Ligand code: GTP
């Protein structure tokens with residue numbers, strides 16, 4: 053249940069609060085990112101009232117504040133790297149995807165974006181000596197893409213040495229390959245993957261808020277949240293804001309959403325991994341099919357951008373694009389039954 057009491061906002065009585073809730077404006081944060089026109093249309097309040105409500109919610113919502121340089125430095129020293137377990141890709145990234153950063157993986161359908169999110173939900177749980185961060189994963193799923201069976205495949209696809217180490221650490225009896233043993237191992241992995249489906253873009257924005265609470269509540273847990281996946285980041289926004297006239301509003305919301313995600317990354321030392329399609333429709337605003345949806349705003353916010361391209365058979369080309377302090381370059385990986393593998 054939402055914690056924010058909408059009736060605390062000036063001008064919002066019980067009836068308006070109900071209307072807002074029914075229209076999906078369930079928290080200060082959800083209201084803060086709305087536009088007066090949108091709220092007026094969907095929640096049936098006057099546009100100027102809507103503007104007042106939005107302004108009040110912006111003041112009330114947690115939108116962050118200032119901190120000293122030494123606090124920033126301290127936090128940066130904690131940055132962790134999450135390995136893909138593909139040496140060529142890890143080399144491109146200087147070790148792996150970073151916590152306290154947003155990594156955007158974009159590419160056309162079937163290029164392997166969702167495979168990357170699944171593999172990372174496994175890898176993040178591995179001990180540090182095996183490239184992981186001994187952390188949990190939050191998975192915001194906007195395309196009904198999450199498959200526990202695929203996690204199972206990927207665990208079975210890990211090196212024998214890693215599996216043996218995991219069984220010992222997780223105090224699971226039995227030997228690798230044994231079905232009961234592997235089922236128990238799978239359960240222990242699934243326990244550390246928190247999945248929520250996002251039904252529309254507003255819901256997705258709300259789920260980011262929930263993700264923040266979950267990361268906060270698990271900060272001192274055995275498996276703190278070290279990875280937040282959003283697959284796909286843009287699909288709902290793209291489907292809901294279709295007209296040219298809605299582009300600015302879409303970008304504004306997407307921008308706010310990305311900053312919410314970034315804030316979780318910063319506050320809880322979490323890697324944020326988002327997927328994004330490329331424009332396939334030549335009539336779309338971004339006619340170039342090698343350009344990710346969302347244009348510049350997304351480009352400036354995501355610290356690492358990786359472009360996936362299909363190649364022959366199970367091969368995929370991974371290209372690092374515009375990363376700060378890293379050279380652009382390409383690597384090859386394969387999408388196999390056991391997960392993402394080196395060439
Ligand atoms: P969209 O979400 O449609 O934009 O695509 P995506 O980029 O997320 O693609 P996804 O990660 O779903 O990759 C799909 C591809 O992964 C398929 O075309 C298969 O080649 C491969 N794949 C998925 N599951 C398996 C599997 O169990 N075994 C093998 N060998 N390949 C798989």
Ligand code: MG
Pocket residue numbers: 165166167195197283
């Ligand atoms: Mg996908």
